[in-house]
Amino acid sequence: MAKVETGLKYAETHEWVKVEGEFAFIGISDYAQHELGDVVYVDLPSEGEYITKGEDFGAVESTKAASDLIAPVSGCVEEVNTALDDTPELLNEDPYANWMLKVKLADASELDSLMDAPAYEAFCK
Amino acid sequence: MRYYDHLIFDYSKSGRCGYTLPKAAAPEVSTAVPEGLRRASAPALPEVSEVDVVRHYTNLSQMNFGVDTGFYPLGSCTMKYNPKINEEVAALPAFAAIHPLQPVETVQGVQAVYAGMEQMLSAITGMAYFTFNPCAGAHGELTGLMIMRAWHRSRGDMGRTKVIVPDSAHGTNPASAAVCGLDVVVVKSNADGLVDVEDLKPLLGPDLAGIMMTNPNTLGLFERDIKQIAALVHEAGGLLYYDGANMNPLIGKVRPGDMGFDIMHLNLHKSFSTPHGGGGPGSGPVGVAAFLKDCLPYPHTEGQQDNETTGSSAGCTQRVDLLTCGPFDPQKTAGRVSAHMGNFGVILRAYAWLLTIGRQHVREVGPIATLNANYIKELLRDAYKLPIPSVCKHEFVFDGLINDGAREGKEGATTLDVAKRLLDFGFHAPTIYFPLLFHQALMIEPTETESKETLDAFIDVMHRIAAEAAEDPDILHAAPHACPISRPDDTTAAKHPVINWADLQAE
Numbered sequence: 001m002a003k004v005e006t007g008l009k010y011a012e013t014h015e016w017v018k019v020e021g022e023f024a025f026i027g028i029s030d031y032a033q034h035e036l037g038d039v040v041y042v043d044l045p046s047e048g049e050y051i052t053k054g055e056d057f058g059a060v061e062s063t064k065a066a067s068d069l070i071a072p073v074s075g076c077v078e079e080v081n082t083a084l085d086d087t088p089e090l091l092n093e094d095p096y097a098n099w100m101l102k103v104k105l106a107d108a109s110e111l112d113s114l115m116d117a118p119a120y121e122a123f124c125k
Numbered sequence: 126m127r128y129y130d131h132l133i134f135d136y137s138k139s140g141r142c143g144y145t146l147p148k149a150a151a152p153e154v155s156t157a158v159p160e161g162l163r164r165a166s167a168p169a170l171p172e173v174s175e176v177d178v179v180r181h182y183t184n185l186s187q188m189n190f191g192v193d194t195g196f197y198p199l200g201s202c203t204m205k206y207n208p209k210i211n212e213e214v215a216a217l218p219a220f221a222a223i224h225p226l227q228p229v230e231t232v233q234g235v236q237a238v239y240a241g242m243e244q245m246l247s248a249i250t251g252m253a254y255f256t257f258n259p260c261a262g263a264h265g266e267l268t269g270l271m272i273m274r275a276w277h278r279s280r281g282d283m284g285r286t287k288v289i290v291p292d293s294a295h296g297t298n299p300a301s302a303a304v305c306g307l308d309v310v311v312v313k314s315n316a317d318g319l320v321d322v323e324d325l326k327p328l329l330g331p332d333l334a335g336i337m338m339t340n341p342n343t344l345g346l347f348e349r350d351i352k353q354i355a356a357l358v359h360e361a362g363g364l365l366y367y368d369g370a371n372m373n374p375l376i377g378k379v380r381p382g383d384m385g386f387d388i389m390h391l392n393l394h395k396s397f398s399t400p401h402g403g404g405g406p407g408s409g410p411v412g413v414a415a416f417l418k419d420c421l422p423y424p425h426t427e428g429q430q431d432n433e434t435t436g437s438s439a440g441c442t443q444r445v446d447l448l449t450c451g452p453f454d455p456q457k458t459a460g461r462v463s464a465h466m467g468n469f470g471v472i473l474r475a476y477a478w479l480l481t482i483g484r485q486h487v488r489e490v491g492p493i494a495t496l497n498a499n500y501i502k503e504l505l506r507d508a509y510k511l512p513i514p515s516v517c518k519h520e521f522v523f524d525g526l527i528n529d530g531a532r533e534g535k536e537g538a539t540t541l542d543v544a545k546r547l548l549d550f551g552f553h554a555p556t557i558y559f560p561l562l563f564h565q566a567l568m569i570e571p572t573e574t575e576s577k578e579t580l581d582a583f584i585d586v587m588h589r590i591a592a593e594a595a596e597d598p599d600i601l602h603a604a605p606h607a608c609p610i611s612r613p614d615d616t617t618a619a620k621h622p623v624i625n626w627a628d629l630q631a632e
Contacts, residue, residue, distance in 0.1 A: 035564065038616035063615035064558050089616070 002031035002124060005096045009111055010120035011072035016096070017114060024073055024111075025099040028060065031124045033095045036062040042084045042091065044069075044100055049077050051103065053110050058100070060091070073110045075103035128609035129184040134626045136177040143175035169627070188609060190553055196579050198501075200520045200556035200568025201295070201343060202402070203373050203395035210481055211398065211474035220473055225465040229449055235469065236448035239426040242410075242476050249487070250372075250389060251382020252412030256421045257467040262370060264462065265390030265409025266301035266337075268422060271459040272388055272413060273335050273364050274305060275420040279457040285334040285362070291320050293344060293560055295370055298337045307334055314562070318344045318513050322353060329361035339368040340384065341375075341518035343560045345498065345570075355385025364388060372396040373572065374495045374519035377488030387414045396490075397475035408471040419457040424466060427451030493573035494519040497580060501571055504584045508591035512563055519572070525565025526591055530598035538594035540565040542601035546593070549607045550586040 004010075009017040014032035018025040033039065041061040051057040056068035079102035084090060090098040105111075115123060151157070173181075191197070197204035215221065223232055243255045259265040270288070277285045288302040289310050299309040310328055315321040320338070336358050340348045348354070358365055367381040367389035373396045375381070381389050393408040394401040401407070413421060428448045450466075479487065495518050502511065502521045509523040529537030544554035544567070556568040571580060593600045605611055623629055 040616055040619040061619075063619055065561065088620075 009114035251380030253415035424450035520570035546604035
């Protein structure tokens with residue numbers, strides 16, 4: 001059974017968002033990594049790029065499929081988790097500890113359209 | 126299957142070779158080539174005798190699995206048998222020994238094959254013209270979209286940049302549209318697995334270039350609303366593109382042209398019995414409706430010829446109009462898509478196949494392919510989950526095992542495990558984890574070339590695997606047991622590919 005971490009916000013496209021002040025960390029859920037299988041490559045934007053809610057900001061490749069990453073919120077990329085370049089399997093090991101992007105939130109109200117943990121858990125069933 | 130894991134380099138002995146050449150009259154390389162262009166050291170090629178080479182590749186070939194070895198129910202791929210008469214015809218020196226730059230007057234037989242093939246494919250598909258220049262299915266898709274774009278452009282309608290693609294489409298469809306510089310918009314499927322007409326309507330507008338559809342779709346289901354979809358798209362000024370990957374069940378029964386499609390491609394290496402996959406190359410002819418003729422890529426064979434007079438021995442005494450590569454309109458054509466006229470050897474094999482089975486029997490291809498798929502589906506649905514239970518066309522999708530054997534402390538058997546276990550019984554695995562609509566997708570396409578006995582043997586094995594999973598899923602987790610290599614490490618292979626001798630030496 002896929003784990004759902006409480007305190008995070010979730011998108012229907014299986015990305016999670018963790019809000020810290022005016023910043024948000026973005027990653028993929030345990031359900032997503034489980035469905036993908038062994039992740040072999042992660043394609044992420046660079047620092048300073050702007051991502052737009054609902055549009056793809058990168059891709060995850062596994063031995064099974066390549067999937068677009070869809071931005072759950074809009075904002076400017078402040079930091080990228082470069083550890084994923086060489087060790088993308090971190091996403092399989094702990095998808096919640098290993099965030100992908102740190103973004104400066106452009107519009108905090110966008111968070112309202114995301115699911116909380118219980119709603120996401122129900123969504124995955 | 127005999128295990129063999131040598132590389133040709135393993136047999137290399139310095140100075141050994143399989144030929145002798147007379148001393149060259151030309152000057153030595155050391156003096157003829159300027160110093161700056163000479164290589165510092167000899168290339169690292171294997172030095173082996175002829176018998177080493179023959180044994181090495183014969184041994185390697187015995188580790189291969191193909192339609193000549195066994196049943197190959199790879200969904201979405203139409204792995205039908207490739208009749209050997211195709212090879213005989215393609216090997217005829219009059220065809221095999223020609224040069225692509227020969228004057229057209231000297232290759233009238235080849236031109237007659239193009240013209241005859243165009244006539245036959247037009248009859249089968251309801252299109253008016255075909256170009257044979259694209260060298261593969263995805264190349265055909267790109268060419269079709271270039272024709273679509275060329276047509277809008279030729280009318281001065283420059284704002285049509287949007288291509289609609291269903292969520293069940295082959296991955297190549299959005300990829301081809303993107304390569305063609307068009308924007309992809311996805312239309313959803315409804316609960317029956319078909320294009321949702323209500324979801325489609327708001328996507329139609331003056332920016333629409335066209336829609337790409339596969340019918341039957343990737344779930345093996347016939348898009349029943351196609352007439353309505355065609356009317357809506359045409360009304361909005363768009364064109365309909367038909368992805369011919371799934372043409373097999375329609376051959377002889379339904380024509381894309383009659384459904385309202387304007388452009389389509391065929392995969393000769395699927396529906397028309399030419400070698401496929403590693404056995405290629407492929408061929409992706411593109412058919413168009415009459416109004417799109419000027420947008421075809423060039424060159425294109427002009428002049429219709431009657432197959433029967435071309436093929437008869439009386440042909441030599443008859444005056445046959447010269448078949449030429451006709452003029453083209455630079456303002457309208459989609460341009461050139463390959464150096465010459467595609468993979469002629471492949472087109473010739475498909476031509477041989479069509480003439481072999483003939484007008485009468487070609488009508489049986491689709492119905493038998495459909496019957497075979499439904500036969501397997503109905504006999505296996507007691508053991509495998511069937512998400513869409515209606516009558517399928519040439520292929521269908523299971524969504525994993527009904528009883529995967531999962532229990533306390535034991536993971537259930539997945540679709541991957543079933544596919545791996547099939548190898549132990551001498552069957553090629555079906556397509557797995559595609560389409561993405563289902564999590565444990567297992568997609569089976571038997572084609573019309575398999576006998577009832579082969580289908581029954583496959584069904585028995587699939588039942589046996591299901592029973593094993595229910596009893597102890599670990600039997601499946603560890604499969605294949607009888608293959609030279611059990612489970613390759615896909616993850617390491619993808620992350621650290623070792624693909625040649627130099628890579629291996631560097632390890």
